[in-house]
Amino acid sequence: MRTPDRGGRLRPGRRPSTTPPAATPEGTAATRLAALEDAAAGLSSGADPAEALTDLLDRAARALPGAALLLAVTPAGTEGVLSRAVGVPAEQVAGLAAVLVSGSAPAPGAVVVDVVSGRRWLGRLAALPGTATDAADGAGSLADAPGVLPAYAGLAAAVLERSAAGEEARRAAARVDALLSLGSALAAASDAPAVCVEAADVLPVVVGCDRVALLLWETGAGRLRAVAGSGSPDPLPLELYAEETPELVGMLTDRTPRVLRWETCSPAVRDMLGAGGITDALAVPLVAGGAFLGVVTASWPAGRAPAGLEGEHLGRLGAAADQVAVALDRIRLADTLRHQATHDPLTGLPNRELLRQRLETALTTVRPDQHVGVLCCDLDGFAAVNDAHGAQAGDELLRQVSARLRAAVRPADTVARLGADEFAVVLPGLGTPGDVEAVLARVRACFTEPFRLARRPVRVETAVGVAVHSGEWGVADDLLGAALADRRRQP
DSSP states (O other), rough: EEEEEETSEEEEEHHHHHHSSGSOOOHHHHHHHHHHHHHHHHHHEEEEEHHHHHHHHHHHHHTTTEEEEEEEEEOOOSOEEEEEEEESSSHHHHHHHHHHTTTOSSSSEEEEEEOOOEEEEEEEEEEEEOOOSSSHHHHHHHHHHHHHHHHHHHHHHHHHHHHHHHHHHHHHHHHHHHHHHHHHHHHHHHHHHHHHHHHHHHIIIIOOOOOEEEEEEEEETTTEEEEEEEOOOOOOOEEEGGGGGGGEEEEEEHOOOOOEEETTSSSSHHHHHHHTTEEEEEEEEEETTEEEEEEEEEEEETTOOOSSSTTTTHHHHHHHHHHHHHHHHHHHHHHHHHHHHHHHHHTTTBOOHHHHHHHHHHHHHOOOOEEEEEEEEEEHHHHHHHHHHHHHHHHHHHHHHHHHHHHHHHHHHOEEETEEEEEEEEEEEEESSSGGGHHHHHHHHHTTSSSEEEEEEEOOOOOOOOOEEEESSSOOHHHHHHHHHHHHTTO
């Protein structure tokens, strides 16, 4: 039967002894065995590792009376040395612990054993000549140390491994929670930057890295542009161009992840890593439906990267990257559908519905001292162009007309294709009704030069109708209808 001692630890039950405790000589094998049993039983207490090691060293000291003990270990997942001592002056503990961990003996005559688990070396435990009044007692205790210390070193390793296992379990639970929260956040994100920000907040926990960066691919510019990141006080590098970055070209080609090392990567990537003090990084492409959407990176500064990045950490980052890619693809598809619903597929201009929305916005936000204008125009002889040169030439003419109109108006104006050969322009924020004349003149000038179709010049003319709204309120359909009617009245 096991009963708790006064410290809350379970101790193996013992039969009553006929020999009084005082009659058992200190340091005998029986006493040492009892102390070792007590220490082993204490491992089930669930105490903090530092407290458990302190208790363990106290018990070891009772097994080696007259000796000073020093424990110096490096727990997994922590930086620096954790030290505990019995019989060593407090001001000397840190220095002697550093010496002990470095592989040297902390004092002449010291007995030293390694603290080793099945997975790794954890530190060292040493018995030093103590301050016993009887030198013979001290010498005797050190003589027994080679037989006693390994058992306590094994118990210390068990304490540290139990703590490491508990910490890993907590990290695993945190990763699961983070992945669940990431899924919910990505589902609610309304645009690509929001997706990247949500991912940057969660990925350090999921992957177990120091820093994260998300970069989106801009096909037209041929570059990766940094959108979000976490873990670094420095701003992210803004962009990476394909022609300057072999690693990026590789990912565009084979869509496979990369392990990036500062000393072996290209200059462009080295500059990016070095700007944040990074020496090791993982880069995983964001791919959905065969489309390359961007890259997510996880990185570590010098001395912080775990061993075997290509294994578990790359797997975690890859799984999270798949979620991010799905969210980005969903937003891309939604953006495409919205664009298709509001834009002309041939010219890329806003269609009638989007023009009406922008006209309504202009009319509802115009100041009392401002005006809103609308121009409507159609092409004279468009059917004849189609008949003479073919439908493809007609489509090319519409594209050229849209390009000239966009170049002729102000940045805040909206050029739209209403259908067939009809175009319209919304002019918000006019200072006076007469300001429309300047834009009207530029629109008409778009048709003074011939268009080139099938390598031949083709002249096309247009009729332009104008309507201007003055005052605080207006109706979009009424203003657009007035401009269309004005165009029809022209000869």
